[in-house]
Amino acid sequence: MKALEKKLTDKIKQDKSVEILSVSSWCFPIQTIEFKYKPVKRFTMDILMKMVLLSCQQAEIAEPKELSDLLLVEELFIRDLLQNLQKTGLVEKEEYYQLTERGKKQLENGIFEEAQEEEIQELLYSSNHKAFLVGDIEQLDDFDEFPEAFAYASEEPIAIENEVIIQALQENRPVSEDEESSENTVQTFITSIESIETVQINDIPCMQFILYNKEKDLLYVRVWNTLTGFWDESLEKLLTEKELLNWREKYLDRIGNL
Incomplete structure (x- = not known):
């Protein structure tokens, strides 16, 4: 000092x-x-994710195969994407897949949020x-x-x-x-x-x-x-x-x- x-x-x-x-x-x-x-990563949504969310919002999709046939994308890929969207709270399913309020907001903004460790x-x-x-x-x-x-x-x-x-x-x-x-x-x-x-x-x-x-x-x-x-x-x-x-x-x- x-x-x-x-x-x-x-x-x-x-x-x-x-x-x-x-x-x-x-x-x-x-x-x-x-x-x-727990931070979140924010991604600009790619075209496929937007198409899946829009389809769930506008059509009655009960199974991944229906979405696979509609978008001409491999079923396994669509199934994994839907599971991820459910896990992150953007999509939920009762009889049909539908968007949550969070999913609607993120689709509107074109931004996807993913929770991190x-x-x-x-x-x-x-x-x-x-x-x-x-x-x-x-x-x-x-x-x-x-x-x-x-x-x-x-x-x-x-x-x-x-x-x-x-x-x-x-x-x-x-x-x-x-x-x-x-x-x-x-x-x-x-x-x-x-x-x-x-x-x-x-x-x-x-x-x-x-x-x-x-x-x-x-x-x-x-x-x-x-x-x-x-x-x-x-x-x-x-x-x-x-x-x-x-x-x-x-x-x-x-x-x-x-």
Whole structure:
């Protein structure tokens, strides 16, 4: 932390109008959260699949052979395709094959969805930020000692809308070699989450600088987040809301003498 403090101090002092009033360090908690989900692959429907779905929608098809004769396609192939459409919930059969509501919607859009095997992905969540943070948690091993806990540290459970979680998972989901080599007509999407579990909580060291700009008569704080490697505006805003009046009282005489 000493080396980091020197590096940041030198950076701040490049602005001659800024005075460093105080330097301190503390840790806020980051939760490693494990998400389980089954993504779906979306394909542009080929002509045969569209013809099978249209036939089931418009005609009374009781057996695969009837559809095979109608479309002039081998019966075994039609049978396998119908089984797949039933398995994926696009077609159902009582007396005749007919489209489900899902089948009608996918036919209308020309897109076929196929469920994939379960996947597991971990994201780093900060309750203080109410957001996911991006960084290498393993780099924390480089710290020999950790400072004290942040005065306003929060370990509340994740509180983010489902759509935001899915978007974060989608953006950070590793792409397999098969997906990279496939055509643009095939895409994999996360549409729902099966389970959410906090598996670990780590302390993230931060460096806090209370600063005074003489030209602007401005007292403010900068916080360096070692996980992200950037100044952290969220933590700075939180500290300003909680501590600005106290800082003014504490450093009033010193500010007056600058």
